[in-house]
Amino acid sequence: MNAAWSSFDRARPRESVLDEDLLGRLAGALPEDGGDPADAIEDAARVLDASISPARPLNLAYVGSTGLATATVGDALAATYDVNLAAHSAAAAILEAQTSRWTAEFIGHPRACGGFTSGGQISNLSAILAARERAMPGSRVSGVSAQAGALYCSGEAHQSIIRAAEVAGLGSESVRRLPIDSERRLVPEALERALEQDLAAGVNPVAVIATAGTTLTGAVDPIADLVAICERRSVWLHVDGAYGLPAAATPSAAPLFAGIDRVDSATLDAHKWLGVPKSCSVLLVQDEEVLQAAFGHREKYLLHREDAPNPVDHTLEYSRPMRSLKLWLVFRVHGAAALRVWIQRGIDNARLFTSLIDADPAFQMLHRPMLSTVCFRHTPPGVADLDAHNLRLARAIQADGRVYLAPATIDDRACLRGCFVNFRTTPEDVRLAVAVARELGELLA
Amino acid sequence: MNAAWSSFDRARPRESVLDEDLLGRLAGALPEDGGDPADAIEDAARVLDASISPARPLNLAYVGSTGLATATVGDALAATYDVNLAAHSAAAAILEAQTSRWTAEFIGHPRACGGFTSGGQISNLSAILAARERAMPGSRVSGVSAQAGALYCSGEAHQSIIRAAEVAGLGSESVRRLPIDSERRLVPEALERALEQDLAAGVNPVAVIATAGTTLTGAVDPIADLVAICERRSVWLHVDGAYGLPAAATPSAAPLFAGIDRVDSATLDAHKWLGVPKSCSVLLVQDEEVLQAAFGHREKYLLHREDAPNPVDHTLEYSRPMRSLKLWLVFRVHGAAALRVWIQRGIDNARLFTSLIDADPAFQMLHRPMLSTVCFRHTPPGVADLDAHNLRLARAIQADGRVYLAPATIDDRACLRGCFVNFRTTPEDVRLAVAVARELGELLA
Numbered sequence: 060m061n062a063a064w065s066s067f068d069r070a071r072p073r074e075s076v077l078d079e080d081l082l083g084r085l086a087g088a089l090p091e092d093g094g095d096p097a098d099a100i101e102d103a104a105r106v107l108d109a110s111i112s113p114a115r116p117l118n119l120a121y122v123g124s125t126g127l128a129t130a131t132v133g134d135a136l137a138a139t140y141d142v143n144l145a146a147h148s149a150a151a152a153i154l155e156a157q158t159s160r161w162t163a164e165f166i167g168h169p170r171a172c173g174g175f176t177s178g179g180q181i182s183n184l185s186a187i188l189a190a191r192e193r194a195m196p197g198s199r200v201s202g203v204s205a206q207a208g209a210l211y212c213s214g215e216a217h218q219s220i221i222r223a224a225e226v227a228g229l230g231s232e233s234v235r236r237l238p239i240d241s242e243r244r245l246v247p248e249a250l251e252r253a254l255e256q257d258l259a260a261g262v263n264p265v266a267v268i269a270t271a272g273t274t275l276t277g278a279v280d281p282i283a284d285l286v287a288i289c290e291r292r293s294v295w296l297h298v299d300g301a302y303g304l305p306a307a308a309t310p311s312a313a314p315l316f317a318g319i320d321r322v323d324s325a326t327l328d329a330h331k332w333l334g335v336p337k338s339c340s341v342l343l344v345q346d347e348e349v350l351q352a353a354f355g356h357r358e359k360y361l362l363h364r365e366d367a368p369n370p371v372d373h374t375l376e377y378s379r380p381m382r383s384l385k386l387w388l389v390f391r392v393h394g395a396a397a398l399r400v401w402i403q404r405g406i407d408n409a410r411l412f413t414s415l416i417d418a419d420p421a422f423q424m425l426h427r428p429m430l431s432t433v434c435f436r437h438t439p440p441g442v443a444d445l446d447a448h449n450l451r452l453a454r455a456i457q458a459d460g461r462v463y464l465a466p467a468t469i470d471d472r473a474c475l476r477g478c479f480v481n482f483r484t485t486p487e488d489v490r491l492a493v494a495v496a497r498e499l500g501e502l503l504a
Numbered sequence: 505m506n507a508a509w510s511s512f513d514r515a516r517p518r519e520s521v522l523d524e525d526l527l528g529r530l531a532g533a534l535p536e537d538g539g540d541p542a543d544a545i546e547d548a549a550r551v552l553d554a555s556i557s558p559a560r561p562l563n564l565a566y567v568g569s570t571g572l573a574t575a576t577v578g579d580a581l582a583a584t585y586d587v588n589l590a591a592h593s594a595a596a597a598i599l600e601a602q603t604s605r606w607t608a609e610f611i612g613h614p615r616a617c618g619g620f621t622s623g624g625q626i627s628n629l630s631a632i633l634a635a636r637e638r639a640m641p642g643s644r645v646s647g648v649s650a651q652a653g654a655l656y657c658s659g660e661a662h663q664s665i666i667r668a669a670e671v672a673g674l675g676s677e678s679v680r681r682l683p684i685d686s687e688r689r690l691v692p693e694a695l696e697r698a699l700e701q702d703l704a705a706g707v708n709p710v711a712v713i714a715t716a717g718t719t720l721t722g723a724v725d726p727i728a729d730l731v732a733i734c735e736r737r738s739v740w741l742h743v744d745g746a747y748g749l750p751a752a753a754t755p756s757a758a759p760l761f762a763g764i765d766r767v768d769s770a771t772l773d774a775h776k777w778l779g780v781p782k783s784c785s786v787l788l789v790q791d792e793e794v795l796q797a798a799f800g801h802r803e804k805y806l807l808h809r810e811d812a813p814n815p816v817d818h819t820l821e822y823s824r825p826m827r828s829l830k831l832w833l834v835f836r837v838h839g840a841a842a843l844r845v846w847i848q849r850g851i852d853n854a855r856l857f858t859s860l861i862d863a864d865p866a867f868q869m870l871h872r873p874m875l876s877t878v879c880f881r882h883t884p885p886g887v888a889d890l891d892a893h894n895l896r897l898a899r900a901i902q903a904d905g906r907v908y909l910a911p912a913t914i915d916d917r918a919c920l921r922g923c924f925v926n927f928r929t930t931p932e933d934v935r936l937a938v939a940v941a942r943e944l945g946e947l948l949a
């Protein structure tokens with residue numbers, strides 16, 4: 060593990076691949092008898108070394124976490140005791156509540172209650188289920204009626220919102236994917252019109268989902284404007300800040316998140332920009348009673364104790380690991396100030412990246428980064444099909460292995476996309492990423 | 505951590521409580537600056553030590569896991585590299601697929617595909633969502649219509665089935681909670697009648713859920729009989745074996761699970777009877793196309809690579825930690841044979857417990873254990889309200905701390921319930937559990 064930690068401190072010349080022996084063992088049948096623990100752990104470490112790890116400073120393709128040793132100690136401690144956070148857990152519940160309060164305090168949310176979930180999908184789904192029960196009281200018992208409820212978000216919202224609509228029985232057709240402005244933020248007037256239209260047609264608005272840090276470009280929807288619209292009509296406003304919400308803690312980005320103190324619920328994945336490994340998603344909800352209405356057990360149930368509330372009464376999952384411990388340790392060991400510096404570093408890296416791309420006529424930024432995500436493409440003279448060229452370039456970069464970047468599509472144009480959330484990424488790494496893209500792009504042009 | 509491991513080897517005289525200093529720190533605001541890592545880790549360890557840990561051999565209240573050091577190493581390794589199993593992950597996906605195959609092989613399921621989820625709730629929900637899309641094609645897009653679909657299970661099914669119906673928009677009223685026989689197993693004839701009634705009324709049967717190891721008593725529904733009924737009508741049969749399914753690997757209990765090779769889907773929580781910490785739930789599904797229909801992204805999406813399938817196309821979650829690694833290490837280091845011995849140990853402990861209760865006229869078994877769960881109560885002469893007495897006894901046992909047992913209700917009678925899934929639990933521990941119940945019961949009588 061120590062070797063792994065030190066290897067994360069710098070980019071690697073190549074991605075590792077598995078040898079035939081190990082591949083053969085990974086195709087084998089269930090071992091009847093046990094084997095040498097050292098051999099098994101060595102195989103596991105080699106498999107991990109040949110996997111796509113976001114902990115490496117130049118893995119920019121996915122919004123992954125940083126790989127903080129403190130957090131891994133937290134995961135190992137949590138695994139050792141294996142406390143169940145769904146039921147009465149004594150001291151563990153106190154620590155989990157403090158971590159939830161700290162997270163809310165960090166981003167400026169006056170949290171009433173919340174919980175830790177396995178990821179943005181489950182956090183977003185939980186918020187939408189709470190909103191569904193508030194908009195359609197009793198639907199938990201009697202079911203939903205197709206097309207009777209609608210969700211509202213920009214066309215740039217994460218797929219997990221569509222999936223949540225599918226899962227909740229509302230159907231993907233119930234999601235109104237609204238227009239975006241030139242900065243790729245949801246247009247408040249479009250939301251007003253959609254709400255009016257649906258209300259006139261007898262459709263029940265279940266929730267508006269604002270994205271605070273879209274997956275594609277990191278755009279932050281205008282939360283304060285959406286709060287005003289939603290408060291006027293008593294429509295639930297959920298902020299999907301899985302990736303971007305931690306940036307609300309930095310003075311430079313805080314203004315983008317104005318209004319976050321008045322939303323009904325918000326999602327934040329600590330396993331993205333707060334440096335802890337998956338999974339550690341935080342759901343913050345203002346009104347505990349709505350969560351209770353959506354998830355509470357009205358009948359007496361095995362797990363209940365008369366004298367203590369049960370987390371399973373306001374969370375979707377039953378048995379739950381102690382996901383909060385690693386985030387608690389990070390707050391205790393590193394402090395809020397260090398986290399702010401690390402988040403600012405990501406924003407600064409994106410700005411540096413942008414200035415390097417702007418300075419090179421063979422490249423083009425497709426979007427000015429609002430947070431720490433960059434979308435750019437290689438536009439060398441003489442290349443007719445820039446989409447095909449940039450897809451080839453993305454594959455060449457992944458095969459090269461020094462930098463890990465993914466292809467994406469922005470307004471039907473193929474591009475390269477990178478996201479800076481790893482505090483290990485240095486300005487030199489940023490320069491290397493641009494240099495690798497330039498070098499391989501020229502070879503392919 | 506070493507101190508924790510060795511403390512798991514024996515019962516403790518008392519449960520730990522937190523001192524006022526630490527309680528004060530757990531009420532404190534977000535630390536702006538970091539602190540000494542050793543202090544933070546020590547506080548974390550003390551919080552965990554004062555929490556309800558299923559790793560202790562006499563924690564019998566919840567179906568928790570055993571606390572295998574091998575598995576904790578797996579969790580720490582997975583956290584270090586933090587690979588995302590939702591997207592292209594290279595070698596990690598190969599290891600995850602092998603672990604899924606091994607799990608299926610272990611219990612005798614001819615697995616076509618499957619995945620690792622955060623727990624029984626998400627595994628059961630995923631299976632029900634797949635069944636929903638098969639029974640109501642297109643409902644994923646256009647939503648469900650209330651009351652148009654039904655789910656079938658015994659009255660002893662886990663609450664997660666009810667919650668899955670609520671989440672999926674079918675509503676809890678759509679769940680037909682069918683009668684049980686004297687062994688607390690679903691009555692196949694009752695299922696036949698319910699299906700006929702619903703079909704006659706135009707209600708669409710979405711899925712039958714058989715429980716293999718109910719939470720209350722560990723009863724295993726008659727899977728083979730249910731397979732016959734479901735195959736005849738092409739109704740999806742899901743087995744919720746979150747707790748009990750690993751017992752299918754032991755020669756002594758395998759006959760209870762006859763038919764498991766022909767079910768549409770099955771849930772198994774490795775973090776219960778396979779000794780790994782939460783969370784590590786396995787969903788096994790016969791027909792990959794149905795999972796794909798329920799969860800596949802038909803539109804082109806950022807995460808996709810043309811040349812590789814994406815786990816997110818057949819699982820509910822997006823970003824996913826590598827939950828399989830710890831189970832893989834347990835299979836490699838300890839082997840299937842050792843796991844079978846450990847599972848058999850739980851079954852034997854329940855039998856020993858039953859014989860001790862049977863031999864003591866002051867106790868009464870309320871159910872003959874089919875697997876490793878015991879439901880019993882203290883029935884001393886002269887106590888008029890046995891329900892109140894046994895609830896008091898449960899609280900006294902939890903306060904005493906030597907054994908952790910929970911109260912439960914079986915046929916409206918309050919009882920004590922324990923579940924043996926921890927391979928660290930010895931026959932001496934079993935005797936101590938009975939002795940503690942006797943000692944405290946006599947004090948209260």
